[in-house]
Amino acid sequence: MKSTGTTGMNSVDWEARVDFDRLRAERLAKLKAQLDRSELGALLAFDFANIRYMTATHIGTWAIDKLIRFALLTRNSDPISWDFGSAAKHHALYNPWLDVTTAEMDADPGAPHEGATRPRLESGARAGISTLRGAFPPDAGIADEVARKIKRELEKFGIADQPLGVDVIELPILFALQRAGIEVVDGQQVFLEARRIKTGDEIRLLTQAASMVDAAYENLYDFLRPGVRENETVGLVAKTLYDLGSEHVEGVNAISGERCSPHPHVFSDRLIRPGDPAFFDILHSFNGYRTCYYRTFAVGSASIAQRDAYRKAREYMDRAIALVRPGATTADIVAVWPKAEEFGFANEEAAFALQYGHGVGLSIWEKPIFSRLTSFDHPEVLEEGMVFALETYWPSSDGWGAARIEEEVVVTATGCEVITKFPAEELLVAGKRYYAVGADLSTLRDSQSHLNTEWGRTAFR
DSSP: OTTTTOOOSSOOOOSOOOOHHHHHHHHHHHHHHHHHHHHOEEEEEEEEEHHHHHHHOOOOOGGGGTOOOEEEEEEESOOOEOHHHHHHHHHHOGGGGGGEEEEEOOOOSSSTTTTTTEEEEEEEEEEEEOOOOTSGGGGEEEEHHHHHHHHHHHHHTTTTTEEESSSSOOOHHHHHHTTTOOOOEOOOHHHHHHHHHHOOOHHHHHHHHHHHHHHOOOHHHHOTTTTTBBHHHHHHHHHHHHTOOOOOOEEEEEEGGGGGGGOOSSSOOOOOOTTTEEEEEEEEEETTTOOOEEEEEEESSSSSHHHHHHHHHHHHHHHHHHHHTTTTTTOOOOOOOOGGGTOOOTTTTTTTSSSSSEEEESSSSSEEOOTTTTTTTTOBBBOHHHHHHEEEEHHHHTOOOOEEEEEEEOSSSSEEEEEEOSOOOOEESSSSSOOEEEOOOOBSOOGGGGGGGGHHHHHTT
């Protein structure tokens, strides 16, 4: 089955679809291989996406910012997950892949072979909590208990003297691990390297997530009109996605009118007016796999300045996509994008994320990163199986409008495939069509008064 295709969203016996047992096994195998290539003895995860990648456990996105759950993978064991007591009990009942055989180091001095290993079957689903971002009283000893749990496993599996890689960590936990004699180092790069290349099942889930946003844009295009507020469009998109089975609508950037330049990166309650540009970024997850997917519309009509801005943003997008193939680098891509100074910014840091690219998977932003800020000095090679989003932006010459386009692509053996399908080749005009005497009212106009001049009648029809 083609990895970038979509299927029904349920599992069936009569068609090969996403195989979740294979998904779990392949993700863990990739993480183990990356751990083996590193100098680390184990990985400790507090990051929500890394825990899911490692353990295939999930308790709802409400927990995404709590840093209360944690999971450990050692060179000599499969994952161990510590979670809320009731969640851990649920994992033990319904996550049989956490019932694993581990290679425990034999610490018995009288053992026939010192340092030998012996198999042991135990549950990797355990009750345990971290400090809840400091909400527990510091003297309750929660941080020291986390360190005790981790040290016990490191000693059990014979790697207590090896560095422990951690993705993100609260200072009380860091200090407690150090007091326990554990060397803590950066482990996030190990996770991100493992997640850089997607499996076939991951690509299918990412494609399915994008197809749901296709549908959200279809509804949004029908809904947009003068008098709609930005926050109403957010509600419409969220309902569409949740109705289709989204796990989490992380955000909808709804930006219109004079808010388009500079880009504020947050929606408001602004009322959309005739002739407004409006662009949207839709971020949600399906079975954990995310989207980052911009589209720009004109509402009722578009000015020449807005049309030209859109064409510029599209040109930069098309140039970038044309270069995507295995062996190309992030530097090759960003070289065809404009310098910050060309569109009104002092430097690349000030313009960061406007001409941009980033990996998409269980989180955004993942590797690789495309930016003139870093990619020339630190280029990353594109490989088959990568999935990333490319974003372009161009302000209109009127000083307040702008265009924003984003496409998600899968790197194939010979190039790439775009998996964001809602039309974006030309600027779309949304909203009601108006009729003047003898003809449709033009959708390209700067103001209606221009139609009452000979120049206006010629230029805007």
